[in-house]
Amino acid sequence: MQARSGATVQAIHEAAIQVLLTGGLALFTTTRVAERAGVSVGTLYQYFPNKQALLFAILLRHFEQIAEAIEAIPGDGKPIAAIAEDIADAYISVKLARPDATTALYRVAGAIDQFRMSADVLKRLEAAVVRLLTNAADASFRQAEKTAFTLLSSLAGLSRGSFGKLAVADDALDGLGAEARLLSAAYLRAAADA
Amino acid sequence: MQARSGATVQAIHEAAIQVLLTGGLALFTTTRVAERAGVSVGTLYQYFPNKQALLFAILLRHFEQIAEAIEAIPGDGKPIAAIAEDIADAYISVKLARPDATTALYRVAGAIDQFRMSADVLKRLEAAVVRLLTNAADASFRQAEKTAFTLLSSLAGLSRGSFGKLAVADDALDGLGAEARLLSAAYLRAAADA
DNA sequence: TACCGAACTGAAGGATCCTTCAGGTATATT
């Protein structure tokens, strides 16, 4: 009995991403999403109180996936260089796993007050990085929170930039992983206490 | 005779930023912008063919300001460390000069197909950075374009993240300049040919 | 089979919004 509804939510979720991908925010319509999901608008509203909530839900889930990926990194005292690459890999791998979803979500980001609505997930993300920094074998961080924030923000920027460029250059994603590792390692080395 | 219209365009421009700042994209309405600018909707449509064009215009101008700031950096062979800090300073200073405008524009970014609509300015930005990298006294860059892109993207991410955090933390901008310099210098050092 | 609740449908209400255009007002020129 739950099977039906579960599949429906999943379908709506997926349809939302597709609609976002094809038409952007401007054509992101509850009716259109429902249609694409193969259900009626009424059904959509049975699972999401309003349009914003739907938008927020898919954004939230994406952040959670990134958080999970970073939390899954073993925390035993590895050298900072290794940690840096692990974080970069975790971050980028989630983005690359669903390039379409990633692209779609970058279009929503502006419309939603990201920090006010998903401050918890962002904190969780930051905490996951802080934990890794703190456990580094060969370095310590006086301002681990700030360092984690800068690292995550810059990785986000690089990712966003690369996916954005995809619209005009097919090879925009080439070497993204390598650049992310380079950036991550360089910054963490520099941010560590001398 | 041109004075009137010039002031009007300027007023609309400014009003657009304010409206964006108060209500976000959802409440960004041609009528509202016109009202805030102290003119009628008809006047707005005399200078901008449609809503998107207005949005695009303010986004474009912002990018141009950043490009100008980076192009203004002297290109004589300075060490890479100095160049890195110059770039970071130029970038961040534009953002900090009008924090409200910056915040407002980050909300538009998603709605507009950034790369398709302003590819020229972005290329110009990238070229300005490439020029500086090429003229560095103590380093050479095999892939100057890619390095410039990564640098700019990561700076954008850090800036965006910090301004976004402003909604929940008043001191989010503290130390932004220092972090940007640290990030920029660390990455460029690492990206330079060994 | 008859019944019940969960899940789903989709037309319609109510609210904006974008854009146009016929007409008004200010400034400059002759």
Added chain:
DNA sequence: AATATACCTGAAGGATCCTTCAGTTCGGTA
């Protein structure tokens, strides 16, 4: 002062869109 030109006004047309809800279908149960 009269005329031409540049600017500006704002009501209204036309198009969506979000959201609701009375009614229908489906899966399981007695």
